[in-house]
Amino acid sequence: MKRTRMRYVLGALLAVLASATSLTACGAGGSAQSPRLNVVTGFYPLTFITERVGGDAVRVTDLTSPGVEAHDLDLSPQQTSMLGSADLVVYAETMAPVVDKAVATTEPKRTLEAGAVAGLRHTDSKDYGKVPDPHFWLDPLRVAKVAEAIGEELARAQPEHAEEHRERARRLCEQLTTLDEEFRAGLASCARKDVVTSHAAFGYLASRYELNQIAISGVSPQAEPSPSRIRQIQQAIKDKEITTVFFETLATPKMAETLATDLGLKTAVLDPVEGLVPGSGEDYLSLMRDNLAALRTALDCR
């Protein structure tokens, strides 16, 4: 009896020792000398870039939970205070006004406003006025610019990991250049160029690959179209022999469904990649390739 207990205590002691050894051996991501950098990001594409560039040296917290529509974000008091204590906040102005306001009031140690790096354009329409368009990530080459900037920012924040950050940023830029080449080749000879989208998220993609976006809602999905705008879209669909109305995974205006039904058009998904559908197993690159395939079908590309 005594011996059994002795053996049990010894076994437990060994197990504790073993786990302690494995902890120091693997370092659980970051060693005691250089703790992981706490980075808070506004929404998915920024999370994707930061995780790819930061690797094991960063811990990334996304303010937008999977499945939540990023334009429509609300912050809890806890999330707001997280901004104040973060080592770096990566956000894109005008995407979610609550985040812009929270960044201004909490004054984080370091911030990177991705829109300034990507070079934002303004959309100008009769219905929605002149507003900045935050959707730079639908242009892979703009994402590459932001990846490089995040690499430099992380290198400054963690000089001991500077080379690894720059190297990972370079690798991501290569993948984005490949993606850009696939889009360029895939959309080079198509029967049509007009793309009817749910909200005006695809302006950068359209201008990069010489397509024409006809958006039902504005740059924010909450901006609903006027009756005259709807008549205009219906006319364009007829004139340009458009076959497909594109829906989104997270926010599809009722009007997109009505339009497709009324005119007897096909529907397909064009993902603005503003967030992931929980459990989908997709990432930015795979969603963009799905988008390319959907565009090639709708536009009848060779």
Ligand SMILES: [Zn+2]
């Ligand atoms: Zn959007």
